[in-house]
Amino acid sequence: MTSYLLERALLAGAAHDNVLVDVVDGRFASVEVGVLASAAERVPGLTLPGLANTHSHAFHRALRGRTQRGRGTFWTWREQMYAVAERLDPDTYLALATATFREMVAAGITSVGEFHYLHHQPDGRPYDDPNAMGIALLEAASVAGLRITLLDTVYLSSGFGAPPEGAQRRYDDGSVQDWIERIAALPSTESALVSGALHSVRALPEAPAAALDPLAEWAHGRPLHVHLSEQVAENDGCLAAYGASPTRLLADHGVLGPLTSAVHATHLSDDDISLLGEARAFVSFCPTTERDLGDGVGPSRRLAEAGARLTLGSDSHAVVDLFEEMRAVELDERLVTQQRGHWQAAELVRAATVSGHASLGWHDAGEIAVGRRADLVTIDTVSTRTAGTGADEHTAVFAAVAEDVTRTMVDGRIVFRQGEREEIGRALAQAIGKVHT
Structure with a gap:
């Protein structure tokens, strides 16, 4: 003792x-x-x-101070991100992720949700070990000393059924069933949990049920994270392709539930907010990234009042600072509403601690x-x-x-x-x- x-x-x-x-x-x-x-x-x-970082892309740490130069949008930033994604291999990823996770530990983060989609070689062929990149992340977390939930990610399309291209080829497993078979070999331990994510509705095939239905079945009882309505263009594309908002599409296929985390949840309709609240879903806000990319400010208070549970992430690692993420939720609401006092400090601490850990499957932290x-x-x-x-x-x-x-x-x-x-x-x-x- x-x-x-x-x-x-x-x-x-x-x-x-x-x-x-x-x-x-x-x-x-x-x-x-x-x-x-x-x-x-x-x-x-x-x-x-301990603090929980519910949304991380470890390799994005290599972009800090580089993608902020000049004008642009989320979409131009994405091209710079793809350029880094194409250059990584298991060894360089291990070194980068270890250093990034150590930065998190130094910031008081004790659990991380790593949203992982760099699965294969740059041309899309699997490594000799198909999970080599995921194993590098698990090892990095172990060396750094924090718990990890590896959110291995389904990514099947460059946009609403279009085939993956460029750096996206290394994200693609071909089908949800192939993804399930690959990640079955990844080990969970007392400090590492393997679970899943859907990159976004943009990454679904032309017939979304072919991916969403088996994914919902697999995810029953497991944390499942998804980028949701980060951009207005995502909402418009989903409506055009599938006749529904991203939130409604996920709800109709049984994907929303109390272990679902909607990441960003920025551009939502009243119906979307109700669906997320009724599902008791988690919503992972990443304010420092959302402002860095010009995404917008999500309706955090309305989501909480509807029944959703707030968590926090550092996402692109523009900074790694959960204290800043906590206060940014309140300060961003002030800018939008021109009023103060939307969130109590104790509520934001809970979002960064017990709610965050629970959304990653660590219900005892x-x-x-x-x-x-x-x-x-x-x-x-x-x-x-x-x-x-x-x-x-x-x-x-x-x-x-x-x-x-x-x-x-x-x-x-x-x-x-x-x-x-x-x-x-x-x-x-x-x-x-x-x-x-």
Whole structure:
């Protein structure tokens, strides 16, 4: 057993002083509030449950600072992303993903949902091991020390039935059944869960039922993530091809449910919002990416009021900072409505912790409570950003940034300590340099 006396900690979204936690076999064995004296290691600062990054494309980290040059749209950005996708192999992907996941751990992230579609060789032929790229991601997460849900992704079309082309050829398995057979060989462990995703309705074949029906059957009882209505053009194309909105199409084929995560969910009709709410679906908002790409601002509060559950992701890794993602949800709503106070800080902490982990299949994480996985993230409460802010949930949401994290624990193991960022930066520079040479 290992014991820690947390100077201040968030329990159920509220701050408490002097919280003693005992950790046994990677879980909290006891949690006691108001302990004035203890031989346990004292942890200064504000400690939160581990954060969950529900939407990541690890290879996009190689795009930061490069795709922001000049004018353009999501679609011009996509061409730059494809250029990076074409150059990766299992070795360079392992190095890049390891460094990216280490950046996440340094930002307090203890679980990641990796939306993975770089399956095959650039010409579309499988590697000798058809899961070589996915295995690289699983190994990277293990080395970095965080849990991963590998969201292996179905991608069958370049757009509403058109065949994949260019970099997209390496995404395509040919059919949902071939995809199911391939991912059956990927192992799940205590710290790695293999589940699935549909890239988007754009990636469906001409007859969408051929993919959606078997996918819905496979996904029963499993997390299933999907990019949904990120762009107005996606909605228009879906209506033209299939006679329905993306949300309605998924609902009609049984894809929406309480383990479905709709990623972005930006451009929704009233009917779409009702469908997602009635399904109790998760909605993964990625505000720093959505503003970087000019996607728009999704209706987060309306979705929550309808019954959907908010989670947060860093997506393209324009930044890796779940504190920024939390506050951006509220601040973006303020810009749209010209009013303040749409989200309480405790609600946003829940989105980044317990709801996020649950959407990735980790239902036993995200809370500092007996029996839960022992994930702890401590932030400095006397930095130039956090000093004098109250050392509570409002500090975490409206003041802190990733660089305020002083240490991160995952399943009872300390995987990041203050002072390691410089070395992580060097690893990122080296891995990204190899991608661009």
